[in-house]
Amino acid sequence: MKIVLKIGGSVLFPGYAPEENRFYSWANVICTLVRGGHKVFVVTGGGSIAREYINTLRKLGGSSFEGDLLGIQVARLNAFLLLCACKNSCDVKIYPQVIMSVDDVVKFYEIYDLFFAGGFFPGQSTTGVAAEIGEAIRADVILFATNVDGVYTADPHKKSDAKRISRISVDELISIVKSYRAEAGTYQLIDLSALKIIQRAKILAIVYNGNVPKETLKIVGLLEKKNLEELTKYGSIITP
Numbered sequence: 001m002k003i004v005l006k007i008g009g010s011v012l013f014p015g016y017a018p019e020e021n022r023f024y025s026w027a028n029v030i031c032t033l034v035r036g037g038h039k040v041f042v043v044t045g046g047g048s049i050a051r052e053y054i055n056t057l058r059k060l061g062g063s064s065f066e067g068d069l070l071g072i073q074v075a076r077l078n079a080f081l082l083l084c085a086c087k088n089s090c091d092v093k094i095y096p097q098v099i100m101s102v103d104d105v106v107k108f109y110e111i112y113d114l115f116f117a118g119g120f121f122p123g124q125s126t127t128g129v130a131a132e133i134g135e136a137i138r139a140d141v142i143l144f145a146t147n148v149d150g151v152y153t154a155d156p157h158k159k160s161d162a163k164r165i166s167r168i169s170v171d172e173l174i175s176i177v178k179s180y181r182a183e184a185g186t187y188q189l190i191d192l193s194a195l196k197i198i199q200r201a202k203i204l205a206i207v208y209n210g211n212v213p214k215e216t217l218k219i220v221g222l223l224e225k226k227n228l229e230e231l232t233k234y235g236s237i238i239t240p
């Protein structure tokens, strides 16, 4: 399968600094997927470090545009760290640099089996990067490894009555995200621009808890067996 794997910053950095064990666990999972015959396109988020940089920049009078540039760079640093972890732990064909745009994937798609990306350009998030790559390579699935076990009706870390949705169409999810946008600072699991790309490219997406990286292998195994019912135990399915 062609798999885009977006690893949220919160999952890579449960604490404040990069933890080598976390990176090592993810490297093992990614290498297992590639050895299993999948092509994998990893996108890493910026996490708390990106947010801290952006907050400091704001205090220094920086603009949103400059904040985005910082976020892009931090996400790329995380991607590079994970790229190095994979290079040192498995013998698969890895594109040797963090990709800077979707063009890199298109150009080198045939040669390499594993790619890493952070941010691409200002005005979006790394979920947008994952969606763009997914569309360009006609991905079979985009996996969103995040710090919650699926899509909820509201932010489950903030609202105790938030309900988990095991399966939802991308059209329905777009309506929900649009309603969140009416209230500033509310739950934003996948941003609208990313969802619109997923919608037009008709890509299946899964949102799951990435705090146990090995669960990614279970999810991919269930996808291969087309056992979507069982898969909903591990994450929410967003259907095209």
Ligand code: UTP
Pocket (backbone or CB within 6 Å): 007, 008, 009, 010, 044, 045, 046, 047, 048, 050, 067, 068, 069, 070, 071, 072, 075, 118, 119, 120, 121, 122, 123, 124, 125, 126, 127, 128, 129
């Ligand atoms: P993230 O995608 O990491 O934001 O990008 P996030 O919402 O904190 O997600 P996770 O939890 O880490 O995965 C960090 C910041 O980098 C900029 C944006 O400012 C974003 O908020 N960015 C990132 C871009 O401007 N363009 C990109 O392509 C990616």
